[in-house]
Amino acid sequence: MAMTGGLAHMGHLISQGVKMAIEEINAAGGIAGSPAKLLLEDTATEAKTALEAFKKLVEVDGVQVVIGPMISPAVMAIGPYASERGVVFISPSSTAPTVAEQPWAGKACFRTCPNDNFQGKAMAKLILDEGFKRVAVLVMDNDYGVGIEKVAKEELDGKVDIVADIRYDPKKLDYLTELGLIKDKNPDCVLHVGFHDDGAVVYRQAMEMGLDKIQWVSAEGLYGFDFSLSKDASEFMVKAVMGTALTSTGPRYDEFVAKYKAKWGEEPSVYCDTAYDATWLVAKAIEKAGAYDGVKIAQALHEVGQSYPGASGVITFNEKGDRVSGTYLVWKVEKLGEGEYKFTRTGLIPFE
Known part of the structure; x- marks a missing residue:
């Protein structure tokens, strides 16, 4: 997440949406009975820094699935590396249409926000x-x-x-x-x-x-x-x-906003709900995959990401891993x- 740089304020708010989902997942028994662990890296709203942070998560921490990055230039930098390493990431806020044109879209990369x-x-x-x-x-x-x-x-x-x-x-x-x-x-x-x-x-x-x-x-x-x-x-x-x-609109979004405000004492920004949904989708995909393996998790995301009733509305991924609707x-x-x-x-x- 961008905790510094041009989107630091938004990154702070979005990361709280992820943290809230992690707490709820663990309160419900975790993922396949094991607690979910959050590792937060700062991308500094920069593509180069995002790639370095992503490599650290994969090569040092052994991560197979990542929530983020936030911006499309960072997604474009990370995509080839993620594809090569067989890991998957899901961005709550990258919106550039060019992402969907990449060979790794829908394989290594998913987005819970519609593209631009x-x-x-x-x-x-x-x-x-x-x-x-x-x-x-x-x-x-x-x-x-x-x-x-x-x-x-x-x-x-x-x-x-x-x-x-x-x-x-x-x-x-x-x-x-x-x-x-x-x-x-x-x-x-x-x-x-x-x-x-x-x-x-x-x-x-x-x-x-x-x-x-x-x-x-x-x-x-x-x-x-x-x-x-x-x-x-x-x-x-x-x-x-x-x-x-x-x-977003509807009762699920209203419930999310109420919980967010009660926990953090401030209004959620745009993409807080899509980050929250991305975290829950990842948890469900890991369980569906039956293994902590990036390739299998990506395959499972296509299954759990069909008419998923999220806080940000109903989410359906197309073959490129893109959300197909938005308001x-x-x-x-x-x-x-x-x-x-x-x-x-x-x-x-x-x-x-």
Whole structure:
């Protein structure tokens, strides 16, 4: 999990979903009568660090199945190694469509979240429903950002004018040049894909440049934003940002949220429920496999991952290990008082 780096806040919350599932599994008798043990490694929101952490779990700790990593670049780095070693991993939050194109997808890799073919369509639908005509695209230059960019542009093609299409380095943390290009094109909407650290800088600098008068539509990488990172960025989100994020509905999700809040004293973020479900699915797959063996566990995941009634909704894996359905919320940020903000849901976009 990303316990440091650009998604540290989200990683902290997601790891608590995993811990909660482990405690429940052990309270119910463990896995095939043995207690489940959690080994937590920090990926630092970096693909290279994630691969190093994954290798340590496999080669030093003897792990055959891993929950994570969180981001698609890390999944792409880990996939070939996991396939070679015959181990399996299940990501609760990697969404890049390119993952499903890999030969190890559905063999070494599974995902309890839908891929961004859904989210890109959700963002495009939101833009079209709002009636925007001149759209600038500003995305992280990685599998996550480019994946959403590709799908959203396909959906918007012929329906709006794409006046700027910019990919940026999320590590650079200075985006005045990119924002200047957007301002020069005078869009009425900016489609943005980023994470917390880079997003804080993008929004702060966009505020400085007067881009808060343009509507921004952002992906779930900014949902659950750590408002302590920047007051200016937080104020910008209140004024100018709406977005999409995977969500869940129904009694199982409500029960999960209640348990999470009671245990941890805070609201779960996006992907806490998919991480919780991933942990339970792994436990059931190990029991189904009858052995702690990555290849057999992967085969069993295809069996237990059919119409599984999870906290995040009904989960069915396709042959590529991808979840086949999802519902997206539309979010905005509301200011509660000085230095206090919260995310609010303003609508739903379902995909079956």
